[in-house]
Amino acid sequence: MKKISDITIIDDDAITVFGLRKLISSSVECNSIESYANGKIAIDALTDFFNNDHQIPQIIFLDINMPIMDGWEFLEAFLELPIKERIRINIVTSSIDPRDQKQWEFFKSKSHHLITFNQKPIDRNTITEITQVS
Amino acid sequence: MIKVPLVSNTSYIIRQLPTPTAFIDTDHNIVQTSDTWTSIFNENGESSKSKSLFAVFPKLSHKWKMVLDNCFNGNPQPMGIHQVIDAKGQELWFEWTNAPWYDMDENIIGAIIQLSNITDAVNNELELNKKNLLLQQQTEITKIGRWEYNIVDNQLFWCSTTKAIHEVPEHFSPDIENAIYYFKEGHSRNAISMALFEAQNNGKAYSNLKLQIITDTGKEKWVMAGGKPIYNKGEMVGLIGTFQDIHEQVEASIKTIDNEKLLRILIDNLPVNVYIKDTESRKVLINKAECEYLGVKDPKEILGKTDFELYPYESAEKSRAEDLRVMKTLKPVIGKETVNTRLNGKQTSFLSSKIPLLNNKGIAYGLVGISLDISKLKEKEKELRNIINIASVQNKKLLNFAHIVSHNLRSHSANFSMLLNFLESEKDEDEKKNIIEMLTQASNNLLETLDNLNEVVSINTNTNIEITEINLNDKVLDASQNLSAFISNSKAKIENNIPADFKVKSVPAYLDSILTNFITNAVKYRDPERESLVVLSAEKKGDYSILTIADNGLGIDLKKYGEKLFGMYKTFHDHKDARGIGLYLTKNQIDAMNGKVEVVSEIGKGTEFKIFFNEKN
Numbered sequence: 163m164k165k166i167s168d169i170t171i172i173d174d175d176a177i178t179v180f181g182l183r184k185l186i187s188s189s190v191e192c193n194s195i196e197s198y199a200n201g202k203i204a205i206d207a208l209t210d211f212f213n214n215d216h217q218i219p220q221i222i223f224l225d226i227n228m229p230i231m232d233g234w235e236f237l238e239a240f241l242e243l244p245i246k247e248r249i250r251i252n253i254v255t256s257s258i259d260p261r262d263q264k265q266w267e268f269f270k271s272k273s274h275h276l277i278t279f280n281q282k283p284i285d286r287n288t289i290t291e292i293t294q295v296s
Numbered sequence: 297m298i299k300v301p302l303v304s305n306t307s308y309i310i311r312q313l314p315t316p317t318a319f320i321d322t323d324h325n326i327v328q329t330s331d332t333w334t335s336i337f338n339e340n341g342e343s344s345k346s347k348s349l350f351a352v353f354p355k356l357s358h359k360w361k362m363v364l365d366n367c368f369n370g371n372p373q374p375m376g377i378h379q380v381i382d383a384k385g386q387e388l389w390f391e392w393t394n395a396p397w398y399d400m401d402e403n404i405i406g407a408i409i410q411l412s413n414i415t416d417a418v419n420n421e422l423e424l425n426k427k428n429l430l431l432q433q434q435t436e437i438t439k440i441g442r443w444e445y446n447i448v449d450n451q452l453f454w455c456s457t458t459k460a461i462h463e464v465p466e467h468f469s470p471d472i473e474n475a476i477y478y479f480k481e482g483h484s485r486n487a488i489s490m491a492l493f494e495a496q497n498n499g500k501a502y503s504n505l506k507l508q509i510i511t512d513t514g515k516e517k518w519v520m521a522g523g524k525p526i527y528n529k530g531e532m533v534g535l536i537g538t539f540q541d542i543h544e545q546v547e548a549s550i551k552t553i554d555n556e557k558l559l560r561i562l563i564d565n566l567p568v569n570v571y572i573k574d575t576e577s578r579k580v581l582i583n584k585a586e587c588e589y590l591g592v593k594d595p596k597e598i599l600g601k602t603d604f605e606l607y608p609y610e611s612a613e614k615s616r617a618e619d620l621r622v623m624k625t626l627k628p629v630i631g632k633e634t635v636n637t638r639l640n641g642k643q644t645s646f647l648s649s650k651i652p653l654l655n656n657k658g659i660a661y662g663l664v665g666i667s668l669d670i671s672k673l674k675e676k677e678k679e680l681r682n683i684i685n686i687a688s689v690q691n692k693k694l695l696n697f698a699h700i701v702s703h704n705l706r707s708h709s710a711n712f713s714m715l716l717n718f719l720e721s722e723k724d725e726d727e728k729k730n731i732i733e734m735l736t737q738a739s740n741n742l743l744e745t746l747d748n749l750n751e752v753v754s755i756n757t758n759t760n761i762e763i764t765e766i767n768l769n770d771k772v773l774d775a776s777q778n779l780s781a782f783i784s785n786s787k788a789k790i791e792n793n794i795p796a797d798f799k800v801k802s803v804p805a806y807l808d809s810i811l812t813n814f815i816t817n818a819v820k821y822r823d824p825e826r827e828s829l830v831v832l833s834a835e836k837k838g839d840y841s842i843l844t845i846a847d848n849g850l851g852i853d854l855k856k857y858g859e860k861l862f863g864m865y866k867t868f869h870d871h872k873d874a875r876g877i878g879l880y881l882t883k884n885q886i887d888a889m890n891g892k893v894e895v896v897s898e899i900g901k902g903t904e905f906k907i908f909f910n911e912k913n
Contacts, residue, residue: 175707177734181714227703256706259699282710285717 166190166220166295171197172204172236173225173254178282182223182254185289200228201236212243219249220295226255226262234265241273249275252292256282316390316413319397321406322368324349324361333411336382349409353380367394367407377414389418432456441539443523445472447496448533458539461519463511480508480516488521495535499525506546518546569646569667572653577602577619580662589644589669611637622650623660633670645674697756701749708742748877755884761803763889763913768798768807768834768843775811779819788819788828798834800841800909806885813878814905818847823900840891840908851899861895889913 169192173179179197186195196219198204211218226233233253240251253266258281266279278292307328310317316333318326325348337352349364350356356378363373375392382388390411397406435441441458445451452470459468462478476492479485484507491502501524509517523537563570564584572581579602582595590598590606603612622629628651636644648667652660715735722728769792776783776790783790800807815830822828831846852861862883886893890910897903 175711177711177715177738178707180734181711181718184718185714255703256710257699257703258706259703282707283714283717 166192166293167217168193168219169195169221169223169293170204170208170219171195171223172201172228172233173197173223174199174228175225178225178254182284182289185284185286186293189286189290190293201231201233201239205231205236205239208240209243212245218245218247220247221250221252221293223252223254226253226257234269237269237277241269241275245275250292250295251275251277253277253279254282254284255280316411318349318409319406320349320364320409322404324364326352327406336388336411337380338383355380364394364407367396368404370396370404372396372407375409377418387415388413389415439541441541443475443537443539445535446533447535454539461511461517461539461541462509463513463515468512478509478511480510484508491521491523492535495523495525496532499532501525506542517541518543567668569665569669571665572662573619573665574662575623575660577616586667590638606639608637608639618650619663622652622663626652626654626658626660628652634667636667643671644669645671694756697752704745704749705742708738708745711738711741748881751881752884755806755881755888761806761888763801763803765799765801766804766807768800768841769794769796771804771807771811772832775808775815779812779815782816783819786819786822786828788822788830790815791829791831793831793833794843795834798841800834800843801911801913802889802909803885806889809885810882810907813882814845814907817878818845818849818903821847821849821903823848823850823902836911839910839912841911843907843909844904845907846902846904848902851901851903852895852897853899854895854897858895862893 169186171179171182173182183195183197186192196207198207208218210216224233224236231239233255237251255262263279266277270277280288280292284292310319310328311331313330314332315330316336317330318333319328321327350361360375363375366373372394375394377389377391379387379389391414393410393412395408395410396404397408399405431442435455435457439457439461441461442455443458444453446453450472452472452475454462454464454468454470454475456466459466462468462470464470472492476485476489479488487505487507491505494500495502501522503522503524505521507519507521509519511517518541520540520542521537522539523535525532526534526536563581566583567585569586569589570581570583571579571586574580578600579598580600582590582598587593587595587598592598598606603615606612607615618629621627628649630649630651631647632649634646634648636646638644646667647670648665650663650665653662653664655661712735715731715738719728719731719735722731772792772794776792802810818830819828826848829848831844833844833846835842835844854861862879883893886907890913892908894906894908895903896906
């Protein structure tokens with residue numbers, strides 16, 4: 163298993179963040195796991211990384227329903243960053259709204275990053291599968 | 297012994313007789329004729345003496361021989377009238393008479409035949425017969441009967457047609473009393489009595505009297521009577537007149553009038569606008585509904601006018617073009633939806649038809665227009681469309697809500713299942729404790745979510761919400777009282793500019809919730825740079841009472857968040873108390889009362905919410 167440098171979790175629900183952290187750290191090896199409570203904080207941090215030539219996290223776990231800036235708004239802003247590497251973005255949601263499915267397909271088609279759509283809850287097997295460098 | 301008449305002595309006398317006379321002997325030979333005879337029957341005055349009578353008149357019947365033979369025996373008989381052709385070929389009528397011819401010894405030696413020319417009389421009689429026949433035929437065809445009244449001997453004569461009209465037998469002999477009695481009691485009998493009186497006493501003729509009679513068989517009939525006095529040597533001797541059966545015509549014209557009345561009643565009382573236009577598109581007939589639509593009492597105010605005098609120029613021009621097309625192509629316009637704008641700007645929706653009116657040559661001489669006012673129908677249609685729109689919006693809202701519910705419940709259950717999974721395999725006691733704490737947290741979150749959802753459902757399903765008229769100021773005071781600790785802690789100021797007697801129609805509990813939520817939000821999202829000020833005001837506008845809540849807080853980027861402002865669990869401020877439920881609930885409450893919310897905001901300046909309470913509730 164290839165070692166992963168950095169993982170970022172963007173979710174406003176503390177329990178989900180706790181669970182993801184626990185699952186990831188027990189399934190894969192990585193340098194660091196960062197978490198942000200909404201899209202706005204996350205995009206500000208990542209933009210800052212990019213501007214200062216810091217390493218962009220290789221894998222991002224992204225919630226959709228968040229205050230201030232939701233998952234889709236984050237994605238839109240993130241895709242505007244001219245990042246050369248292929249980042250893996252795992253959308254994690256409990257939504258079964260077909261509109262969210264459509265949004266995902268839309269973003270997937272217009273980006274060179276790997277974007278996946280995952281329903282909560284996520285088990286250990288899924289975590290192992292989606293926590294690989296694309 | 298054969299007696300030979302002595303003629304020579306007397307022949308000269310005979311020749312001078314003024315009437316055509318011939319003497320014949322017992323052998324029927326003409327012995328002597330008068331010159332008048334000769335001039336009629338003989339060419340060139342040549343005498344037909346010594347010729348046989350039957351040779352001169354070959355057409356004479358042999359019956360005459362017997363008549364003449366009787367005459368020879370002293371029994372002369374009338375010979376009657378016979379037609380002969382004279383020497384010039386003319387048809388002449390003569391009455392023949394004969395008498396025995398005696399000699400001086402009183403012996404019959406022949407017969408004297410005298411002719412009297414009655415050609416003129418016969419011709420007159422023929423003419424009279426012809427005229428009578430003609431008259432009779434005429435009366436039969438025209439059903440115009442005649443009558444004559446002789447004043448002197450009080451005799452009344454009816455011709456057969458007059459009798460037929462009265463339905464009396466041919467042998468009936470009328471008199472002036474029963475003649476009047478045949479007229480129907482009342483107007484008819486009075487009128488004819490008056491007319492006869494005037495004619496007899498003042499010599500006034502009368503004509504074209506349309507009256508009713510009761511015939512002998514009891515039928516009512518319309519007749520036309522006329523009469524005039526006749527005079528002999530300046531003295532009135534009687535009256536003559538005509539008598540005509542006009543029952544069918546009168547009945548037909550009464551029926552026509554009745555039909556016209558019926559048609560007019562129908563046209564006037566149809567619940568549609570009806571008009572007739574001539575080829576110049578001038579209105580020549582309009583019914584009551586059209587009068588009412590055009591706002592006039594008397595159709596005369598409209599008749600003769602064109603659309604150019606009743607409608608704005610543009611629509612009149614369009615209508616005229618359509619009229620011309622209908623009359624030219626003869627193709628009717630049926631059930632076309634139109635909107636008519638009158639000169640006063642009022643608009644009416646019509647379902648209108650235009651049908652060409654054709655003369656007997658198949659050319660249009662105008663058109664009839666029928667317009668059904670469908671404005672109300674259109675309004676209903678609009679209302680219905682509105683209801684469909686509302687239903688579809690609500691449907692969408694419901695689906696959205698279903699997704700929110702599903703999402704929220706799923707996210708909690710996902711957390712439960714994840715945490716329980718961890719708990720199962722966790723060895724570390726401290727971590728176990730931690731996980732159980734989180735489970736408690738998750739359970740509390742779920743309860744809160746369920747409470748929120750419950751609240752939303754109760755707003756949207758409670759159709760029996762009781763809307764009452766509430767003094768807005770009282771409620772604002774209540775809300776400020778309840779929030780007083782929060783407001784004073786936030787060092788905010790509430791400025792209430794609502795008129796003391798301002799009332800709104802609302803569900804009391806919803807009004808409480810709306811005021812609490814908007815005031816709380818206004819204070820909560822204050823700008824830390826300045827003292828918070830919330831200004832409340834109210835006004836009435838149209839069907840709404842409008843409450844305005846303006847603050848000088850942070851403001852919201854409406855371009856970014858406008859659509860989501862009233863969404864569930866949408867928060868736009870990085871604020872620890874933001875739950876994203878308050879505005880969602882109030883919006884639902886306002887919607888449930890048929891109201892609406894408008895928002896104006898500028899980042900760094902503040903936000904202004906306008907809450908519209910529907911006064912039609």
